[in-house]
Amino acid sequence: MSDFTKYQALGNDYLVIDPLRVDFTATAQTVRLLCDRHLGVGADGVLIGPTAEPRPGEPVGLRIFNSDGSPCEKSGNGLRMFALYLAEHYGAGPVRPEEPAETSVVLRTVAGDSRADILDFAEGRVRVEMGVPAFATDAPVGLTAGARHLDVIGLHLGNPHTVVPLDEVSADLARELGPLIAWHPAYPEGTNVQFLSVLDRGTIRIEVWERGAGYTLASGSSACAATAAAHRLGLVGEHVVVEMAGGTMEVSVGEQGEITMTGTAEQVATGDFSPAFRARLGQGVPA
Numbered sequence: 575m576s577d578f579t580k581y582q583a584l585g586n587d588y589l590v591i592d593p594l595r596v597d598f599t600a601t602a603q604t605v606r607l608l609c610d611r612h613l614g615v616g617a618d619g620v621l622i623g624p625t626a627e628p629r630p631g632e633p634v635g636l637r638i639f640n641s642d643g644s645p646c647e648k649s650g651n652g653l654r655m656f657a658l659y660l661a662e663h664y665g666a667g668p669v670r671p672e673e674p675a676e677t678s679v680v681l682r683t684v685a686g687d688s689r690a691d692i693l694d695f696a697e698g699r700v701r702v703e704m705g706v707p708a709f710a711t712d713a714p715v716g717l718t719a720g721a722r723h724l725d726v727i728g729l730h731l732g733n734p735h736t737v738v739p740l741d742e743v744s745a746d747l748a749r750e751l752g753p754l755i756a757w758h759p760a761y762p763e764g765t766n767v768q769f770l771s772v773l774d775r776g777t778i779r780i781e782v783w784e785r786g787a788g789y790t791l792a793s794g795s796s797a798c799a800a801t802a803a804a805h806r807l808g809l810v811g812e813h814v815v816v817e818m819a820g821g822t823m824e825v826s827v828g829e830q831g832e833i834t835m836t837g838t839a840e841q842v843a844t845g846d847f848s849p850a851f852r853a854r855l856g857q858g859v860p861a
């Protein structure tokens with residue numbers, strides 16, 4: 575059994591560490607070192623789970639951390655990856671990879687439960703029910719970031735998001751304004767930020783700056799938040815293709831406002847920590 579399994583979804587990468595199989599204590603420090611692209615393995619975040627032996631029909635718990643070591647309530651890409659991890663490693667339990675169309679599991683984070691269905695195991699295609707967003711206000715509100723006055727829409731989807739609708743978006747813009755908005759005094763807990771451009775009623779483009787991880791090539795919960803905001807503003811219909819730097823995802827808005835996302839994720843590698851790195855993690859060297 576490997577110490578870690580690395581996944582990526584549209585260029586957003588996470589390490590899965592399974593506490594039932596590996597002795598690992600997640601602290602801000604150990605997560606930061608693991609995620610460091612120069613000193614560690616490298617990732618946008620870490621998924622620690624399952625938190626207890628999976629039992630058929632019962633929710634499976636996981637904890638999620640950002641690359642800066644901060645805990646986060648939820649990660650859309652992370653949930654898709656973790657559903658695949660469970661199918662690959664605990665297949666006969668809550669999920670059945672031999673019956674891909676029927677493979678489903680309820681994942682439990684501090685943000686609540688999310689049902690995940692593996693639609694195509696070979697392609698790593700997973701659909702996740704992300705819940706109903708809670709909007710901070712009915713209409714966009716003004717926010718000053720640097721020298722810019724922006725109209726933004728704040729919403730919670732288990733984790734916090736701020737959507738910035740603009741005519742055009744770019745990675746440079748996200749890198750410039752993202753950190754100013756993510757830690758703006760208006761958001762004491764910080765916020766994930768989506769720069770949104772609506773291309774047509776079925777297509778949006780977003781650039782993402784994540785709280786705790788910075789610029790990322792894609793973010794599942796961000797794709798959902800941006801779609802929910804665009805839908806609320808009447809700019810898109812119920813089914814939206816979300817273009818991000820790392821690829822596209824499909825997001826749907828249900829009758830009650832519930833958000834469902836579908837996209838791929840893939841396992842990249844499994845690996846073991848060297849004794850020296852394990853010691854640097856402060857986790858001790860296995861006998």
Ligand SMILES: N[C@H](CCC[C@H](N)C(=O)O)C(=O)O
Pocket residue numbers: 586640645646647648649650651652733734766784785786787790792793794795796
């Ligand atoms: N990449 C993640 C977002 C992580 C959210 C995290 N940065 C936070 O602090 O809430 C996703 O696919 O949804």
